[in-house]
Amino acid sequence: MAADAEAGPVRAPLSRDRVLRAAIGIADDGGLAGLTMRRLAEVLGAEAMSLYYHVANKDEVLDGIADVVAREINEVVDALEVPSAGAQWKNAVRRRILAARQVLLRHPWAPAVFETRTAMSPEILVYHDRLLGLMRDGGFSYDLAHHALHALGSRALGFSPELFDPGDGSTGDVPAEFADRLPHLVGMLSEIAHDDPGSTLGWCDDQTEFEFGLDLLLDGLDRLRERSSS
Amino acid sequence: MAADAEAGPVRAPLSRDRVLRAAIGIADDGGLAGLTMRRLAEVLGAEAMSLYYHVANKDEVLDGIADVVAREINEVVDALEVPSAGAQWKNAVRRRILAARQVLLRHPWAPAVFETRTAMSPEILVYHDRLLGLMRDGGFSYDLAHHALHALGSRALGFSPELFDPGDGSTGDVPAEFADRLPHLVGMLSEIAHDDPGSTLGWCDDQTEFEFGLDLLLDGLDRLRERSSS
DNA sequence: GGTACTGGCCTTACGACGTAAGGTAGCCCG
């Protein structure tokens, strides 16, 4: 019954974590447009400028909530434990992607945020590394798996794949401290860099990847067409 | 030689068309973020509020430039004249989509604008109607062609497919004056509404369409895997 | 010729946004 009785209960102190959780809450039920620094502060019972003690700016808030959602996805998909050896890779990837989608449906704003992030979230790298791992279990070469990631594109994490290629190519993008946690990604990048050492910048040929994915779909549709007309 | 000598050459009067063209120019070389009403007015040698005589608000500018780009795409793809009967459908669709992509590469901001438009641009409807037509030439049922449109999704026009389904379903969405210019779209919608009369709201089951496209890709990748490992 | 109307453009102003700059109150440590 204390000194703060007349000022109401003491508010929990701010923290980067509380800020990010509140931001996700706002985006979940008000959309990305409703997520403003002032509204965020209001939800937390503080003033807008107080947030800047815990996050550098709004962009860092967006980076942060993207990472939190990606972590949520990884927690869900890593709990799946689906066999992936040989021909089972397909079911494993399928289950994983559908599970990721369920999480994204709870955060419909997330793909849009992923798209605008220039620095790839570590958790998103982990997600793709695991996906690569499943394909490797199925016998994919790194090259084919690389095309596959592009082809799956928005279906893998709900956002467009064109932005997936890092600005300047090589494994240097992956922070050293993460490299040992991303074996497949590192392996794929080094192999591709080896195949095509000239193109350290923009090692993904967008046109090629686009056509690869397009032809995959068109060929599949053509098979369905032939089957249905027979 | 004349009253306006001292005031410089008379500026061409504003018009909705000039506003939209200037807006596209700004977005092309400065990105969507650079497109503000004030900047737009400046480029046109006018004041911001003057624009509002020609467009209701910024949203209408975005609607307008989306429609202009879609028209540009239609002009390009309609000039292709690729045979599409029977098995040739695939090449025809492929050529068309790749041509559309070339236009979109000149307007990288366009997919993002398409995504945010709630009202589908008439030109975008035309684009999809023609695409449907090519598949019909190839012998697709409306049902398979419908799945195919969802599966192609972002590859057809560079933006995510989930938003393609209209808010309230039936052919009522297509303005009557366009209906006769969109025979395939109208046909598809009425057939699907007939198959499933209960779901006049949200006639596209997102989960089903997502899985359809995903499986198409996974099956195609599995075939490549088998071929490469043999 | 006057006069009222109107279409096209401009000026001013408001509230929301992100955030820079600088204040203040409580705390810890010497």
Place this chain on the structure above:
DNA sequence: CGGGCTACCTTACGTCGTAAGGCCAGTACC
């Protein structure tokens, strides 16, 4: 006891979209 640090707040600036209303050159009509 005093200085510095941490966590928060106040004030203010420049940007945005746009509401409200003024101005001015036709044009229509008597």
